[in-house]
Amino acid sequence: MNLKYFTANLIQAVRLALCWLALTQLTLGATLSSAAQQPVTTTPIKHVIVIIGENRSFDHVFATYVPRGPDTIDNLLSRGIIALNSDKTAIPGPNFQAAHQLAAVDQGGSDTFLLNPPTQELPNNQLPAPQVGGPKVSYIPNECASGTPIDQCQASLQLAMQSESGLPKDAYIDLLTGGTGQTSHTPDERITGVTSLPAGPFQLTNGTTFQYDAYSASPVHRFYQMWQQLNCSRFNVTEGNPSGCSAHLFSWVEVTVGAGTNGAVQPANFSIEYSPSATTTGEGSSALGFYNVQQGDVPYLKSLADQYAMSDNFHQSVSGGTGANHIMFGHADAIWFSKPDGSPGTPPENVTVYATYQGAPNPDKGVVQEIENPNPAPGTNNWYTEDG
Numbered sequence: 001m002n003l004k005y006f007t008a009n010l011i012q013a014v015r016l017a018l019c020w021l022a023l024t025q026l027t028l029g030a031t032l033s034s035a036a037q038q039p040v041t042t043t044p045i046k047h048v049i050v051i052i053g054e055n056r057s058f059d060h061v062f063a064t065y066v067p068r069g070p071d072t073i074d075n076l077l078s079r080g081i082i083a084l085n086s087d088k089t090a091i092p093g094p095n096f097q098a099a100h101q102l103a104a105v106d107q108g109g110s111d112t113f114l115l116n117p118p119t120q121e122l123p124n125n126q127l128p129a130p131q132v133g134g135p136k137v138s139y140i141p142n143e144c145a146s147g148t149p150i151d152q153c154q155a156s157l158q159l160a161m162q163s164e165s166g167l168p169k170d171a172y173i174d175l176l177t178g179g180t181g182q183t184s185h186t187p188d189e190r191i192t193g194v195t196s197l198p199a200g201p202f203q204l205t206n207g208t209t210f211q212y213d214a215y216s217a218s219p220v221h222r223f224y225q226m227w228q229q230l231n232c233s234r235f236n237v238t239e240g241n242p243s244g245c246s247a248h249l250f251s252w253v254e255v256t257v258g259a260g261t262n263g264a265v266q267p268a269n270f271s272i273e274y275s276p277s278a279t280t281t282g283e284g285s286s287a288l289g290f291y292n293v294q295q296g297d298v299p300y301l302k303s304l305a306d307q308y309a310m311s312d313n314f315h316q317s318v319s320g321g322t323g324a325n326h327i328m329f330g331h332a333d334a335i336w337f338s339k340p341d342g343s344p345g346t347p348p349e350n351v352t353v354y355a356t357y358q359g360a361p362n363p364d365k366g367v368v369q370e371i372e373n374p375n376p377a378p379g380t381n382n383w384y385t386e387d388g
Contacts, residue, residue, distance in 0.1 A: 108376030134215025
């Protein structure tokens with residue numbers, strides 16, 4: 001997910017809501033005569049715009065936000081985990097240790113899936129390098145003559161408008177820029193100090209090589225991975241931390257298993273070294289990066305926070321991916337796999353559902369595997385057996 005796509009769609013949603021409010025006010029007199037045709041609601045609210053969170057957390061956007069007036073906020077800056085230097089660049093703060101990242105050991109063949117595996121320090125107390133994510137160039141190609149900057153190419157702008165409907169006109173320019181200029185599964189050289197980051201949260205942007213509207217890697221957002229990243233244990237429960245979670249294993253999970261194995265065998269050249277060479281999963285420590293609103297990042301979201309209400313640090317309804325959050329949002333609970341008659345059933349395991357496709361054999365793409373097994377595969381450290 002690219003933050004600028006999220007922002008553009010949020011802009012559209014808010015503008016639609018404001019337009020509806022304006023139209024409602026302008027036609028108030030007319031609506032009085034047609035009140036019987038209007039939906040009857042307990043409150044004056046007639047429309048609700050829903051935005052489902054997925055893999056961008058509160059601190060990912062608002063780590064450095066300072067509220068207006070007497071309001072307070074609970075973020076990385078307010079907790080002293082980060083601080084701001086003279087030019088408002090984020091640096092480790094006096095309480096940086098509270099977000100200290102660790103490595104761990106969960107060996108296949110001897111351990112099952114562990115929420116709280118034995119931990120150890122990262123080598124040199126540094127993060128594995130965050131990796132390159134997103135397209136090398138813009139998703140919208142340069143349709144103009146060679147040498148024409150893509151953001152000045154009207155043909156490309158027209159193509160962007162054809163490919164994505166419903167955005168504000170001034171948002172389409174963002175679809176033409178933001179390419180990484182690098183190869184995926186390599187350290188993201190746009191990030192300042194990418195191969196020597198301290199073992200904790202870091203500022204993703206710098207205003208030059210990495211601006212807020214550029215493509216960045218997508219942090220893992222899967223069920224078992226997110227639970228393990230939180231590193232929870234009943235033995236760590238305190239009055240100040242009733243969950244018993246320390247959140248010290250974000251980068252470790254990204255490096256050891258990433259966004260999932262889908263039942264694949266771990267590659268022979270797989271490396272779990274916590275260094276710039278740990279590139280196999282394509283993530284590194286991407287989950288620890290954050291934007292800096294104090295330096296102008298994500299200005300529209302900041303303006304909404306300044307003018308309206310914050311999200312009370314809400315991230316998502318359930319630790320996991322998009323599907324799980326849609327289910328939880330719609331049902332306020334998990335749902336089970338059911339038979340055609342509605343009774344609980346066993347999900348398909350290694351079942352060929354589509355043996356053919358358009359009349360041709362389909363041996364590789366028709367197998368459905370719906371039973372998860374996050375136990376480490378034999379001879380691996382946290383490479384899940386099946387999480388597809």
